[in-house]
Amino acid sequence: MIIAERKPIKELLEMLAGHDRVLLVGCKGCVTVCNAGGVREVGVLASALRIARRRQGRPIEIDEMTLDRQCEPEFISWLEEPLRENGYTAVMSAACSVGPQYIAERFDNVAVMPALNTKFIGGTLEHGVWAEFCRACGNCGIHNFGGLCPITRCSKGLLHGPCAGSSGGKCEVRPEVDCIWHLIYTRMKNLGQVDKLKALKPAKNWSGYWSGGVRRVVREDLTL
């Protein structure tokens, strides 16, 4: 899933300066699962912002709404009526950055701001801890590395083993992170596939990554 994290209240207050009537919109997709922008987080954030603004001597009205998903135009259309009827000057989106962009493209007369920082494609390590597993390079080759991704999980994206900064099975860039090359090597050894690692890998084709320009997936069989 997409892992996101709420921005600091101070930064959000700076964004909201000059706005007194705002709609805070959550999302029931990934950001609910990673506890950043679901119904509960939207409620807590709205209260925190109201309290902070009251203390600043400039109260703010914040209404709350959480959409099934903000990455679908169909659900974004649910915002039409509240935005038309209630006179909000800003929408703060607590979704990954797809949400606020959809809202901005759809509604001309309202300011749009992100409540979250979209962090990465990842998974849960333990309660309250998430880690990155995929860089969405668009051309998955993890079967060559024992099913583990060195593009994402090596700090330098190395394809031929660990750098000299790897020590005691840990990465020098973030010592709390395992050196993925140690995990790959151990796994390949267990699988009896170390010879596979000896082969030289050609320079990676990055055209399926952001390097190839803004990406799209078109499924002809699904288009109308």
Next chain:
Amino acid sequence: MKAGSNLERLLKSGQFTITAEFVPPATGDRGLIERQARYFKGHVDAVSVADNMGAVVGTASCAVSKALLDLGLEPIMSLVTRDRNRIALQSDLLGASLLGIRNVFCTTGDHQKFGDHPEALNVYDIDSVQLVNAVRGLSDSGKLLGGAVCDKAGSFFVGAAANPFGDPADLMILRLGQKVRAGADFIQSQPVFDLEKFGHWVQLAREEGLIEKCFILATVMPLRSAREARAINERRRGIEVSKEIIARLEGVPEPEQAREGLRICAEQIQALKEMKGVQGVHIMSAGREEVIPELIKESGLETARARD
């Protein structure tokens, strides 16, 4: 002779070769480069010019290599894959060839987190093994990674790094093998502070049949003080100064520790000269180039350049 460099000639002749690292400061002052160069000239066989070492901005290795060439020194141009993609790297290689630079040293480079621009975007389009392979292709057939063939691309004597002290040891050897197969002519090790462990790695490399396929240069680093040695152990993961060396440094008063460090380093050079499979040493002076002449003298080695 593939590249026709002096370094290649020396190593192939079986000569014990001494190279040293030069970390160019961030300067546009040619005079400064010239002043630093006097610590190398007549003392070492070739000078390895760092490419933004430690992810700290320094003057371009290509330009500094040319400046050293003009001063009659033999440069080894370093290239890291951290800052440039395959287009820029190959362009720099062709530029180096045009300037008469014949030795290239390829690494991935330190992560930018440790440098003076920790907020920079990195590149890592290709890794060090792929860069070695790219230099080899350009050198042998003028072929670029994209497939086009260049006219008179020039030939390079290609170097790569190896870590004899990483774990597990067989993975380190596997990585050395990849670099040799990619086309590395010479290998510079991580700094050696444990001769026994280094000797073991050389032995493993020999058993894999890699020693015959490349020239091994052992990196040595003169230590300034026991405090510096301890700091290396704390900060530089993957490099470890042995307890014996630290004890020896601590055994002399602090003002004399740098002198003792030089003596230890000179002894290491002498021991490495006798080690089978080691073809030379690479001096990493960590920005203290001025100690090189004394270190060479102390080690009792005269270089081929000094003899000429």
